[in-house]
Amino acid sequence: MKLRLLIVFTLIVSCSAADTNEEVVVDTTQQTTTTTIAESDATTTTEAVISYEFDIERMSPLTGKEIPPELWLNRPKRVVAFKIDNNINARPQSGLQEADSVFEILVEGGMTRFLAFFLDNTSKYLGPIRSARPTDPTVVRPYDGTLVVSGATAGLIPAIIDLGVPVLEEVNAPAMFRIGSRKAPHNLYADTELVRDVIDSKGYKFLQPGPQPLYPFGFDQNNWSTGANKITIQYSDFTTVIWKMDGDRYSRFIIDAYSSEKDAVAHNFISQDGNYTDILSTETIVVIQGALYKDKATTLPSILTVGIGDLYIFNNGKYVQGTWRRTDISESFEFFDVNQNPIEVPPSSQWIHVVPNEGQIVWSNS
DSSP: OOOOEEEEEEEEESSOTTTTTOOEEEETTTTEEEOOOOOOOEEEEEEEEEOOOOOTTTBOTTTOOBOOHHHHTTOOOOOEEEEEOOSGGGOSBBSGGGSSEEEEEEOGGGOEEEEEEESSOOOSSBBOBOOOOTTHHHHHGGGTOEEEOSOOSTTHHHHHHHTTOOEEOOOOTTTEEEOTTSOTTSOEEEOHHHHHHHHHHTTOOOOSSOOOOSSOBOSOOTTOEEOOSEEEEEOSSSEEEEEEEETTEEEEEEEETTOSSSSOEEOEEEOTTSOOEEEOEESEEEEEEEOEEEOTTTOOEEEOOSEEEEEEEEETTEEEEEEEEESSTTSOOEEEETTSOBOOBOSSOEEEEEEETTOEEEEEOO
């Protein structure tokens, strides 16, 4: 990674929505934003920005971070995306905390499921693994990833393969295995590296030396604002996700119809031995919104991820709004702020929410 210091001048408003603890609400049904900015004198400050250049051989395309030599010496490797359940009977999940990055996507009934992306990281106990959905190949395709699922609605897997995304369904132990402590279909787990060996044995093509980044990474956050220690993302009347700052990371909480109370509960994960549980967390949260539609072949709800849509990015209590763009599912996402300047996402762990336009995003300092 090549680093050099640049001096940039930014105009800072000394009192903002963050300072007054005003809650910023974005209801994308109405397409309006409300916030309060107190009047005060503007002051000029100077900030040092470290320039960033992605090194395809020594950096992770899924986090933007430089990886240790013992990892990049094992390159090239393929991206493997596992479809992970989010039903109440699937919680607490295992292995999500070990993924390089995680996509969370709306499915039927207002629920969500995850796509756990693995490239350099590994998990010996990942699951529960569930079936594919039509939006999955549209976010896996740019990185020449292989989609790992338990199955799919009739006709969907051939359609995914036609889009250029190889699919691996359930295989025998030890690569994938059913656990006895949960009932089917919420009991299929995997060892990510043994699954990778199975995929490699099938001779699926993959990018060399590796895929391009998820989206543009970098250290210039001068177009970001403060005031995002708590983020609430409502997918539907059924599912709401809340992220709260804890140190330099966001911890995850959930509210859904499975909750005994309508209060947020910590979203934990569990280890294979069942003795260790902790809360899921991430450093960066990306919210990509798109049009909700029914897939013609399966009638399953899907979200459009090609074209242009609203974008919200959060990191370390700061945020930026803008738009995402891409013209084909084979392309990575491009991000621009409200002034059409490119957005750089801090190299860090990434949790990407794919949310319908009808959803709501709220953030504040409390």
